[in-house]
Amino acid sequence: MRRAEWIGTRWLGVGLAAILAVVTLGLAVTGRLALYINPDSTWFAVSMSVVVLVGAAASFMLPLGAEADHGHDHPVVERAQRDETPAPTRAYPVVERAQRDETPAHPHHHPRHPAAVAASVVGGVAASGVVVLTLVLPPASLSAELAMSRDVGATPLFAGADAVTLAATGDTSSFGVGEWATVFATATNPDAFDGDPIELTGFVTPGEGGDFDLTRLVVTHCVIDAQPASVPVAGEPIPETGQWVTVTGTVRATSDGRLEIDAASVAEIPEPKDPYEY
């Protein structure tokens, strides 16, 4: 029984951490880590994963159960002492030290409450399940449905005012959907952008202004903060929602003062390897 507990300790701690480190390194080596986190922090994720794996391999040198082996004198705080809450006489900053030294020094294992044991077993199984799925399932990107459910109507201002300033100077060649969405939402002088050539890749979502919206998820740090950015497109044919496309065309100022993309061509493509913008 104790042996099972020790193995559980290793599995739930070092084991889960090692699997996640292996998954991280595996993704990094195959160039797919960007499916989950911003490439800017790859170096940190990779180096800490190596630390975890070195520690995991080294932890085999520690005999099983040694981390719970309290040696010769192990003053586990007595149960009675814990449950009697008062004891106001203890000096405040050194409460723990004092308490430890007061306690008699002999091994003492008190049984944990069955509900607590059950809770940690259930939690352990659930955590193991998630981590094992992480290991055995291929990586995936977020679906178009999720992107739409995250669209709350407000345009995220990823690049801030810089994008608009930059756009006004005419250098928009490096712009993705995120930057253009910012420009479209914040440009005070739409005519300045009229006629800019554009080639953008994203997936199709139902449009409000144009015929459809070209949408891309923009990630700041990791995929959980991914937010949709979209630009309205006017053009035929209208592909299915969720279909990845490359739109080539020009920016056009509409008569009511908004900007949209006048598509010369809408080419359907498979999902790109880097589905997010950063």
Place this chain on the structure above:
Amino acid sequence: MTRTDLRPVAAPSRPARSLVALSIGAAVVAALFVIDAVAPTLFPASLPTRAQDGLTLAISVLIESMPFVALGVVLSIVVQVWVPPGVIERWMPRRAWARRAVLSLLGMVVPVCECGNVPFARGLLMRGFSVPETMTFLIAAPIVNPIVIITTHQAFGFSDGILIARLVGGYLIANLIGWLYSRHPSPNGLLTERFRDTCALVVHEPGGRGRRSLAQFVIELRAVMPALVIGSALAGAVQVLIPREALVAIGSNPALSIVAMMALAMVVAICSNVDSFFALSFASTFTPGAIVAFLLVGPLVDVKMLALMRTTFTTRTLAGIVVVVLLSAFAIGTVVNLLA
């Protein structure tokens, strides 16, 4: 190494045995790499879209926060095993409130974000820092740290006092919680029984520093990893289950918007060093006070942090912390709305 020599059993073949154990460890790690490479081809993705999205989100939080947790564990080992007794304590003021005030600025020099703070804080507790002091550090560090200050400034500048309100608010909430719990008759009663056992163990861990470091590595990962995984899974699940419109719909009402943004902060579980960019996209629809409340609540008591903190503090204590944080954030948000 003198301490190892004092051990009663000195097996002569010890280095050899360690080498064998290390090789086994390396072999297991190598086997994991093989599984990682081969398994996905055997199990083609066939999860329903929602489940897959939830899993993708959970994995992204895991991959993002795992390095910080690992760093936190390493720092915790350093604090617990390698820094000689008295070195940190010598620099600390004597008075309790002053100690807490200093500890709440420790985040400025310790480079871990909120997930890594939990193992680090456990290291502080094991070292003998009191419970309220450690709590103060734990609550302040995710907000009062250089990276968060820089990213919040990038996102909001000084407009509407959002940056100032966030920093001062975080600092005050942390010290308020530290003060409240310092009045608790038995600070140790705030900790889970399991953690108290662990404390008692590690302090008396036998063996040299290397061995104690390894033991601490095993113990800390065991404590933090399941909580991290479950917290991330919850964060992922909540994202695909609760429609964001439901929260945003209550948007621009001064009081309700604060409540809505606090609820959003608790469920989205975004790292404190990027949450200001996330909040920026709500700035046009929500009041500045609501944004401040979001930026205060998220780093302190989101679902992932609660799962992590539960490794150390009792449910009752966490409920207390959540109530204090929510009330304070609401109050600060309201003040910002009145002033802005």
